[in-house]
Amino acid sequence: MKKAIIIGASSGIGEALVDFLVNDGYVVGITARREELLIAIQKKFPERVFYKVMDVQQTDKIEQICTDLCSTIGGLDLMIISAGIGHLNKNLDFSISDNVVKTNVSGFTCVANWSMNYFQKQGSGHLANISSIAGLLGNGIAPSYNATKAYQINYFNGLRKKVKKLKLRIHLTDIRPGFVDTAMVKGKGVFWIQPVDKATKQIYTAILKKKKRVYITKRWALIAFIIRLKPSLF
Numbered sequence: 129m130k131k132a133i134i135i136g137a138s139s140g141i142g143e144a145l146v147d148f149l150v151n152d153g154y155v156v157g158i159t160a161r162r163e164e165l166l167i168a169i170q171k172k173f174p175e176r177v178f179y180k181v182m183d184v185q186q187t188d189k190i191e192q193i194c195t196d197l198c199s200t201i202g203g204l205d206l207m208i209i210s211a212g213i214g215h216l217n218k219n220l221d222f223s224i225s226d227n228v229v230k231t232n233v234s235g236f237t238c239v240a241n242w243s244m245n246y247f248q249k250q251g252s253g254h255l256a257n258i259s260s261i262a263g264l265l266g267n268g269i270a271p272s273y274n275a276t277k278a279y280q281i282n283y284f285n286g287l288r289k290k291v292k293k294l295k296l297r298i299h300l301t302d303i304r305p306g307f308v309d310t311a312m313v314k315g316k317g318v319f320w321i322q323p324v325d326k327a328t329k330q331i332y333t334a335i336l337k338k339k340k341r342v343y344i345t346k347r348w349a350l351i352a353f354i355i356r357l358k359p360s361l362f
């Protein structure tokens with residue numbers, strides 16, 4: 129039986145991915161801060177889903193919690209990082225920026241490093257992260273969100289180089305959604321917003337195919353192409 133952990137599984141895309149994995153026969157470890165939501169998911173699949181409360185901002189605790197959850201589910205084949213926040217910050221309040229950076233940069237890096245080291249020791253594994261098409265652009269009202277997503281994309285590019293150089297059997301999937309209808313989506317200018325189930329189905333398919341990078345839904349690949357071609361338009 130395959131084993132997966134989802135970081136940030138209490139709502140949105142992470143929560144929706146639990147169903148796909150369980151239906152495919154995975155044993156799944158789930159983490160987030162809101163314990164009551166984790167318990168509700170665990171109760172849906174009492175023999176397949178196990179949870180640990182984890183705040184990714186508390187980086188000193190991540191290693192131990194991931195190691196414990198891994199022992200509980202009996203190993204690890206796939207790690208999915210879906211924990212993330214984004215806040216509008218028109219007045220450039222540092223506490224808002226700092227909160228986003230601590231989650232999307234420090235928390236993300238700590239989980240990614242733990243996963244890579246675990247998979248390197250094991251000799252195989254698959255790490256997937258939900259970054260965003262936002263990582264390709266600056267954003268005037270949520271600058272730290274886009275900047276942290278650019279960091280995640282670049283970090284994965286670095287990990288890919290390490291995997292190639294050391295000939296590691298580790299797959300990396302960088303998932304770049306446009307707008308998905310979750311609690312996170314805020315503000316004006318939202319378009320092509322997709323239901324969570326449709327977006328998550330495409331995300332899951334990309335993970336199964338071990339794609340290197342994918343835009344969700346597919347039409348966002350066109351926007352990414354235009355951004356690369358004519359960055360001054362944005």
Ligand SMILES: NC(=O)c1ccc[n+]([C@@H]2O[C@H](COP(=O)([O-])OP(=O)(O)OC[C@H]3O[C@@H](n4cnc5c(N)ncnc54)[C@H](OP(=O)(O)O)[C@@H]3O)[C@@H](O)[C@H]2O)c1
Pocket residue numbers: 135136137138139140141142159160161162163165182183184185210211212213214231235258259260261304305306307308309310311312313
């Ligand atoms: N929705 C979109 O349009 C969209 C587009 C592109 C990329 N994304 C990315 O997709 C990922 C998932 O977001 P979503 O849309 O599914 O939104 P969501 O429903 O708000 O889910 C975010 C998840 O992250 C967890 N999380 C947040 N802060 C955390 C922390 N400090 N420690 C541990 N877990 C934390 C939340 O759990 P707790 O609050 O319980 O801790 C929740 O499970 C994010 O990385 C987001 O940037 C979303």
